[in-house]
Amino acid sequence: MNPGPVDLASLSVIILLCAPLLVSLLSRSQRLLIYSGFALTAAASLLAVFAGAWTVWSGETQKLIMLIGLPDLPFHLRLDPLAGFFLVVIGLLSFFVSVYSIGYVKGFLGKRSVTSLAIFYCLFLAGMYMVVLSDDALIFLISWEVMAAASYFLVMFEDERIENRRAAFLYMVVAHVGAIAILLSFGVLAGLATGFGSFSGYTFDAMRSAHFPVEWATVAFLLSFFGFAAKAGVIPLHVWLPEAHPVAPSNVSALMSGVMLKTAIYGIIRVTFDLIRVFPWWWGAIVLVFGLVSAVMGVLYALMQHDLKRLLAYHSVENIGIILIGIGLAMIFTAFKLPLLAALALTAGIYHTLNHAMFKGLLFMGAGAVLHATHERNMEEMGGLIHLMPWTAALFLIGCISISALPPFNGFVSEWLTFQAFLLSPSLPSPLLKLLIPMGAALLALTGALAAACFVKAFGVTFLGHWRGHHRPNVREADWPMRMGMIMAAAACLLLGILPTLAIGWMDAVPQQLIGASIGTSAGAFGWMWLTPVAYQRASYSGPIVFFGILGIVIAAYLLLHVRPGAIHRVPIWDCGFEKIDQRMQYNATSFAMPIRRIFGFLFNVKERVRTSQQTVHKAFPKKLYYSLHVRDRFWGWLYKPVIRASFWGSRKVGRLQQGRIQAYLIYSFVTIIVLLVFLR
Amino acid sequence: MNLYPFVMEILQVLILLAIGPAFVGWVRVLKCWAQGRSSAGLFQPYRDLRKLFSKDVVLAENASWIFRFMPYLVFGTAVLAGGIIPILSTDLPLAATADVIVLVSLFAIARFFTALAGMDIGTAFGGMGASREMTVASLAEPAMLMAIFTMSLASRSTSLSYMAQLVMSGQSVLRPSIVFALLAFILITLAETGRIPVDNPATHLELTMIHEAMILEYSGRHLALIEWASMMKLFLFTALGIAVFAPWGIASSADLLAVAAALFFMLLKLGAAGIVLVLIETGLAKMRLFRLTEFLGSAFLLATLGMLSYFILE
Amino acid sequence: MNIHNAAQIISFLAALVLLCAFGMLVQRRMYGLIHLFAWQGLFLSISTAVVGFVAGKHHLYISSVLTLSLKVVLLPYILHVLIQRLKIQKEVETVVNVPMTMLIGIVLVIFSYHLTAPVREISTLVTRSVLAIALATVMIGLLMMITRRHAVTQIIGFLAMENGLFFAATSATYGMPLVVELGVALDVLIAAFIFGIFFFHIHTTFDSLDVEQMARLKEGD
Secondary structure: OOOOHHHHHHHHHHHHHHHHHHHHHHHHOHHHHHHHHHHHHHHHHHHHHHHHHHHHHHOOOEEEEEEEEEOOEEEEEEEOHHHHHHHHHHHHHHHHHHHHHHHHHHHHOOOOOOHHHHHHHHHHHHHHHHHHHEOEHHHHHHHHHHHHHHHHHHHOOOOOOHHHHHHHHHHHHHHHHHHHHHHHHHHHHHHHHHOOOOOHHHEHHHHHOOOOOHHHHHHHHHHHHHHHHHHHOOOOOOOOHHHHHHHOOHHHHHHHHHHHHHHHHHHHHHHHHHHHOOOOHHHHHHHHHHHHHHHHHHHHHHHOOOEHHHHHHHHHHHHHHHHHHHHHHHHHHHHOOOHHHHHHHHHHHHHHHHHHHHHHHHHHHHHHHHHHHHOOOEHHHOOOHHHHOHHHHHHHHHHHHHHOOOOOOHHHHHHHHHHHHHHOHHHOOOHHHHHHHHHHHHHHHHHHHHHHHHHHHHHHHHHOOOOOOOOOOOOOOOOHHHHHHHHHHHHHHHHHHHOHHHHHHHOOHHHHHHOOOOOHHHHOOOOOOOEOOOOOOOOOEOHHHHHHHHHHHHHHHHHHHOOOOOOEEEEOOOHHHOOOOOHHHOOOHHHHOHHHHHHOHHHOEEEEEEEEOOOOOOOOOOOOEEEEEEEEOHHHHHHHHHHHHHHHHHHHHHHOOOOOOHHHHHHHHHHHHHHHHHHOO | OOOHHHHHHHHHHHHHHHHHHHHHHHHHHHHHHHOOOOOOOOOHHHHHHHHHHHOOEEEEOOOOHHHHHHHHHHHHHHHHHHHHOOOOEOOOOOHHHOOHHHHHHHHHHHHHHHHHHHHHOOOHHHHHHHHHHHHHHHHHHHHHHHHHHHHHHHHOOOOHHHHHHHHHHOOOOOOHHHHHHHHHHHHHHHHHOOOOOOOOOOOOOOOOOOHHHHOOOOOHHHHHHHHHHHHHHHHHHHHHHHHHHOOOOOEOOOOHHHHHHHHHHHHHHHHHHHHHHHHHHHHOOOOOHHHHHHHHHHHHHHHHHHHHHHHHHO | OOHHHHHHHHHHHHHHHHHHHHHHHHOOEHHHHHHHHHHHHHHHHHHHHHHHHHHOOOHHHHHHHHHHHHHHHHHHHHHHHHHHHHOOOOOEOOOOOHHHHHHHHHHHHHHHHHHOHHHHHHOOOOOOOHHHHHHHHHHHHHHHHHHOOEHHHHHHHHHHHHHHHHHHHHHHHOOOOHHHHHHHHHHHHHHHHHHHHHHHHHHHHHOOOEHHHHHHHOOOO
């Protein structure tokens, strides 16, 4: 028997599950551990990419039943185009990050043991691969928990700091509340598939072949959407994300933000389009609204940050929102029986999933390189790094351009496709939706523009200008493995941006599988150079021409202007003749975002205070000004504080049961047994 | 192979390069007349550019490659956009490269790098300009998209050539949606090209400046390229408006006479657009930065009303 | 002028009426407001005349002329005089968050479109699509009265609401009977006079036309 893609994928998971054994054997020699451990994960990731790409390419579905697991409940694995696509997304970024980690993790050498990091890194990857491979509720939830637990330990890696422990705890709580909702959702689906008496409905196949009454299906959908949204960081369930991502090691943040959130997207698509299949349009509207809110609020929160990794974390919220917009539109179009438009919207959503994995991974790797070199996360202290870290700066810039949805890089293509899906909303039959959905397009445009503003800030404050801090650390450029990881991700960003036709043609099997329609043929009708998602009269885009056109004109202009050698005089800064300029007068992250903070300030809890010092000649000329700014998340006060208070209150009530005396506990057990015996005779 | 489209393509780019400065000159001349001053003539922008090109470059010590790359990129995007917008002819080989949304994003990438270059030197002015420019752009973007949405409703397309052809072929109808979209587009153009009341292109060394603040440290050929590109940008936005709202006269057949007529009509419409621009600019005062939310909010309102009236009234 | 062209002209005028309503919603200056109100009346009067011509209802001509004389000439004139007498020409209102008000206005338009959908389906009139706009104009007038603090702007909001009602009547049923219309016109005129008298009293009592000042009238706490 020839090995199929699913065998390759399983092999990859097996390698990742066995790797911890090897790693723990090597814990004596940490350097060798890093090289061999991450080389192994890189290889396993490549294997997964290969398996996934093959599946999507062939459009075939393969299954595997493993006779391990609980008695009578074997594990079902299945590799269909949807799973294959996410396998590629996860595998590709895992590969880049594994290469990057070889350099990055070396930064911990001599400071702490990295054995646990390597072990949980392998388990984390294995968990993610298994989530997309699993084909029954049992193994899905097991893999989901493996992924969550492994990432919890990864967030906790530098556990001597209290903020890390707090962040990891918060993450764990939200992840588990979500997991419970997912478990309940699967319970509802399985129960409806085969009746609540039997347990055979736990396979996804049983759910696929069942017909759900719409009320119960709605319950299942809402539960699973809540659960997956908690994992994806959809507003208002996003609070763990900006806490956990900054404190995790940067290679882990890259994976968590780049691909772990995508498993939640995978879950939403799997449950709605594959398991439930038939749904009313307002499910899509719910997804769309949450997507829009996450996109706009995510980017606005990001603009308020001055911690580079926190900023990137909030951008994950934004991009998850954009992906959900695509999926929500696809759901609405599907519900109104417009499969072609649904395919366009879904393609936009999953394309953005792939793109976001690439550029967010790249950006977190870049932020990691900066952190590695400067030991600083606060952007207010940085500046001028482009001179010291030219490679990192250029690669980070590519990430910035991509995430800001600017052509010719990849983020633009998927946002453009989302816009095209929006522009087709007038073909919906409902008049009210026709009027309301365009507002969503406007919000998406706002998001894109604000993201560009945010990344001008992020790049400008971190890499440009002068060093803003007081102590200037000895900064060294990232080493080659780190650079390689980033270069590959940047190349992926560029290629996905200028060759979208090929990428869309490749991922065509996914909408074909889920919706029964695809846009590959119309998108690539004019060859690889032209992307025409619906019809060429409607809209078209040519990535290669934009890229090479601009490049060509730039080179031509450069050469033309350098025919006559013009002298370049390097002089001190002019600044309108102002002489006493120093690096503290530069714009920083807070001041850059000031106009936007003022305009959109009503969405936050902004506390801004300016205090002047006392000893002054006149109050118009204070000696010193003290400025303090606190921007808080309103959701924390609205949603979480009451829950926290209620649970503390409940705990105190329940805490009265704690007597500390052994007799009391024995009475509890005794009473419990009596009650059980009475009721379960 | 039919060479005509390629000839038109090259002709369009040449016209863009050549007439862009003259259009700005025309606006300045009109403005001088309107304000009772004597003007420097239609060709002053060319003389300015020549002067700048012949000068040496004075570069700040800590300028990075981004600072030196930006002028070329801004120039490149403007020239490429000139090959896409149907200025003279709708039959362009590059027309399918970009629809309106891509075109707007092309200007956005130029703006992105301009803002970065503003922050590169590390002066307060540069950062201020960058911050304001990105703020204004983010407020203009939803309005722009809504205007595009409204315009694309009737033509069912965002491809510029098709939109232009459709308007030309259709009988003239009184569409409130198009009027609203046009009004919105004018407001957005004022914001995107940095005209009064959003930004003042004539001001230097004032705390109100936006675009000038970012390019304060530029000199020589770099400054020349930036200035040229911003002149072309004004031209291009006008041409974009003409192509979408009043494309009559743009050649759609391979005919020398048609091209000559297209050229004539283009000049005529540009002249008229200049008059409108000057009327707005002399009639309004520069707005405070935080009043711009209202200005661009009105643009968004107009565009949205256009969309609504398409569905409600048409 | 065939029926198709007429429908287009009416739609266009409806769009302009709506635009005026939005303009009044966010206009800060007193004279600007009055001018916008006059423009709205003008568009309304033209559209009434067009409807009258198309539908062959000649009494609509009378209401058109009535609108013209009352809402374009007389009422703006009265308000003008009022503002001059009270010396509040330069007063600029501190309007609440303008973009937010605009967004609420847009939502109201969509809402009224949704509300009038059933009418639109059964009606056969040329003007049926205008009904949503008319309803939206009424709502925006009310929104204006809610968001504004100045007494003069409140009365303009009130008059704009009346414009919307009038427009709704024209578009839904080709106008009310002439007697009703005359009565309404008289009412509006008298209302304007009474408002004017009240303004003088408010102004002399509080030395301001800010209706927030009236909060002082409540029982002491």
